Amino acid sequence: MSDTYGYAGKILDINLTTDKIDTFVPDLELKRLYLSGVGFNARLLYDQLPADTDPLGPENILVFNTGVLVGTSIPTASRSEVSGKSPATGLFGTANSGNYWGSELKYAGYDGVIVRGRAAGPVNILISDGLVRIAPADHLWGKDAWETITELRRQLGDRDVQVATIGPAGENLVRFASIENGPYDAWARTGLGAVMGSKNLKAIAVRGTGPVPVARRKDFFNTVAATRKAIFASPFYGAFEKFGTMLVTLPYQEFGILPGRNFQSGIVDGWVETRSRKQVPRYSNRGVSCIACPIACAHWVEVKDGPYKGLKVKDMEVTPVIGFGAGCDIGSLPAVAKLTEICQRLGVDMVSAAAAVAMAMEMYQNGNISAKDIGYPLPWGSEESTFRLLDDIAHRRGIGNILAEGVRNASKRLTGDDNGAVHVKGLEPFLMDPRGRWSTWTLGYITNIRGGDHLRTRNPVENLRHNHNPVPYRTEKFGFPDEMYHSLDMPGELKQKIFDPHTRDVDIPGMSKWSEDLISVYNAAGMCIRPPVLHTVGPTLIAGLYSSLTGIDITPREIMQAGERTWNLQKLFNIRHGEKPADSDFPARFYEQPAGAGPAAGRKLDREKVRATLAAYYRCRGWDPHTGHPTADKLHELGLKV
Numbered sequence: 001m002s003d004t005y006g007y008a009g010k011i012l013d014i015n016l017t018t019d020k021i022d023t024f025v026p027d028l029e030l031k032r033l034y035l036s037g038v039g040f041n042a043r044l045l046y047d048q049l050p051a052d053t054d055p056l057g058p059e060n061i062l063v064f065n066t067g068v069l070v071g072t073s074i075p076t077a078s079r080s081e082v083s084g085k086s087p088a089t090g091l092f093g094t095a096n097s098g099n100y101w102g103s104e105l106k107y108a109g110y111d112g113v114i115v116r117g118r119a120a121g122p123v124n125i126l127i128s129d130g131l132v133r134i135a136p137a138d139h140l141w142g143k144d145a146w147e148t149i150t151e152l153r154r155q156l157g158d159r160d161v162q163v164a165t166i167g168p169a170g171e172n173l174v175r176f177a178s179i180e181n182g183p184y185d186a187w188a189r190t191g192l193g194a195v196m197g198s199k200n201l202k203a204i205a206v207r208g209t210g211p212v213p214v215a216r217r218k219d220f221f222n223t224v225a226a227t228r229k230a231i232f233a234s235p236f237y238g239a240f241e242k243f244g245t246m247l248v249t250l251p252y253q254e255f256g257i258l259p260g261r262n263f264q265s266g267i268v269d270g271w272v273e274t275r276s277r278k279q280v281p282r283y284s285n286r287g288v289s290c291i292a293c294p295i296a297c298a299h300w301v302e303v304k305d306g307p308y309k310g311l312k313v314k315d316m317e318v319t320p321v322i323g324f325g326a327g328c329d330i331g332s333l334p335a336v337a338k339l340t341e342i343c344q345r346l347g348v349d350m351v352s353a354a355a356a357v358a359m360a361m362e363m364y365q366n367g368n369i370s371a372k373d374i375g376y377p378l379p380w381g382s383e384e385s386t387f388r389l390l391d392d393i394a395h396r397r398g399i400g401n402i403l404a405e406g407v408r409n410a411s412k413r414l415t416g417d418d419n420g421a422v423h424v425k426g427l428e429p430f431l432m433d434p435r436g437r438w439s440t441w442t443l444g445y446i447t448n449i450r451g452g453d454h455l456r457t458r459n460p461v462e463n464l465r466h467n468h469n470p471v472p473y474r475t476e477k478f479g480f481p482d483e484m485y486h487s488l489d490m491p492g493e494l495k496q497k498i499f500d501p502h503t504r505d506v507d508i509p510g511m512s513k514w515s516e517d518l519i520s521v522y523n524a525a526g527m528c529i530r531p532p533v534l535h536t537v538g539p540t541l542i543a544g545l546y547s548s549l550t551g552i553d554i555t556p557r558e559i560m561q562a563g564e565r566t567w568n569l570q571k572l573f574n575i576r577h578g579e580k581p582a583d584s585d586f587p588a589r590f591y592e593q594p595a596g597a598g599p600a601a602g603r604k605l606d607r608e609k610v611r612a613t614l615a616a617y618y619r620c621r622g623w624d625p626h627t628g629h630p631t632a633d634k635l636h637e638l639g640l641k642v
Helices: 028-034 037-048 101-107 145-156 189-198 217-233 237-255 277-283 318-325 333-346 350-366 383-394 399-403 407-415 440-447 482-487 492-498 508-525 539-550 556-576 588-592 607-621 632-638
Strands: 011-015 020-024 062-066 080-085 092-097 112-116 123-128 131-136 162-165 179-181 185-187 201-207 298-302 312-315
Touching: 011 131, 028 037, 028 556, 037 062, 037 080, 037 092, 037 508, 037 556, 062 101, 062 189, 080 101, 080 185, 080 189, 092 185, 092 189, 092 556, 101 162, 101 201, 112 123, 145 162, 145 201, 145 333, 179 189, 185 189, 189 350, 217 237, 217 539, 237 277, 237 298, 237 318, 277 298, 277 333, 312 333, 318 333, 318 350, 333 350, 333 383, 350 383, 350 399, 350 407, 383 399, 399 407, 440 508, 440 607, 492 508, 508 539, 508 556, 508 607, 539 556, 556 632
Parallel strands: 011 112, 123 201
Antiparallel strands: 011 020, 062 080, 062 112, 080 092, 123 131, 162 179, 162 201, 179 185, 298 312
16 A cells, blocks of 8 residues: 555556556646546546547546545545446546445555456456456356446455446446446436446456545544534435435426426426325335545335335435436336346446437327337336336447447437537536526536436535526525525635625526536545535535645635536546537427426526526636637636646
């Protein structure tokens, strides 16, 4: 184990074509400018992937990096980032996950793993306390993710081995295949499981027992205590501990912004009684946490009656509940729990998988495809048909082979255009309908580096108690006590620009830029982005944690610059790999088709107002307001070498 404070000090560099295993040591400049995690990944991929790289070719690079804060007692510091060129979008592909894999890698003596080339046949990478080997995995190829994890732990004689693996979807190069992180978590978005499959890499198993050295122990533990205190003091802590992400299921129905039946309706019949947070106590009596997390926002679900009796799974996350429960109108939480298990076993991103099924159901509803085309009927809410279609997608059977290409490509194949596909830059969004609620979060669908996604942008003080925007497209209501405004860790001058001094209304373009940079910091440092962390842990605490852990003194301003630098570098990667200004836009249906039933019924987005808000966001970033490209002045300000 390296004596580098905070960092393990080495990153594995493995070429599966040649079986060569190297390491490199990140220098001080890389650490200061990019921290770790997604920052390291962005720098490496920008420097080493040319524009014509095939996402599923051996020249693509898959890189795992653990946040520098991971492996310590810092609350929620469990996250690691996996990145590569995305098979789903052709742009910067990246995904984040917690659980135990990242900390185990750090304990084994490594901050990250770079995977290059393509093995001649199925292989695993096995890492144990500094020992690394490439081993045959023919006996695991074809097994689902859960079977693979069980078999590897049995084979290695250690039930605590942490496993990153693909399922059949990754093996079959489904463009939204995930990399499963243990049985219940995943690096899900942007299809990096297909990149892993294209390299014939079935799994990376990790076991470590080494320490994470701390530079200034007293300062470190004092800052950890302050961080924990801030999280516990959040007014969101109790509710989030109890309900987790299921908190949003009631307001989204109330506001009429659910993606019901592939965004045809903002409300879902029977939602509150069957799929909302009110049902959580019925199926779960305890939370589940990642390592070092005092919140335990996930739920351990045990179904005790009905057709799924005996099912036990970590579930009732908002992703499958809204994706399948609203998007496909699957009518019960136990059925959604079963779908969660299926997706985890097959190794597919649940957001994109639910979107693919929902689009197919809408096509079936409209007569664009028939039961003969599919092999079975596909009505809204059909549990068995959804199970079958997911299996067909993962194994690329029949129409599943088309849907495995993602909704953008599948819609073109099935109808001749992509007008029925809900996506941004090839990635499927979910969570809320922007026609019914406009906010920092929804603007983030089109500014997001990953494409249509909700996890890289979010107002730290998003208020879900109301749905009123006094100035459409430019501001959103704050509506919290002044104490929360004053305690928000943001420079005073910037705070005065983003928040109206009289009403406290939030400037959406300014807050979007701030929150994207802040979330980039979380994804670089290894902390969770969810409330109550998001609005309580800002650059001041993170700078203190980083400096005392590593001994590398860094200011809150430098912390935020690292996040901004990383965001800009990912944007530059996207531009190099083909992103056009017109790609940063909502699907046509949000402009052309009014929202369906519910409070938002009849609303459409206004294209000109959206463009004006996007241009304002670009100006906040110091980018060209017409193209959305970073300017030379901005790159110089950030010291970005491109």
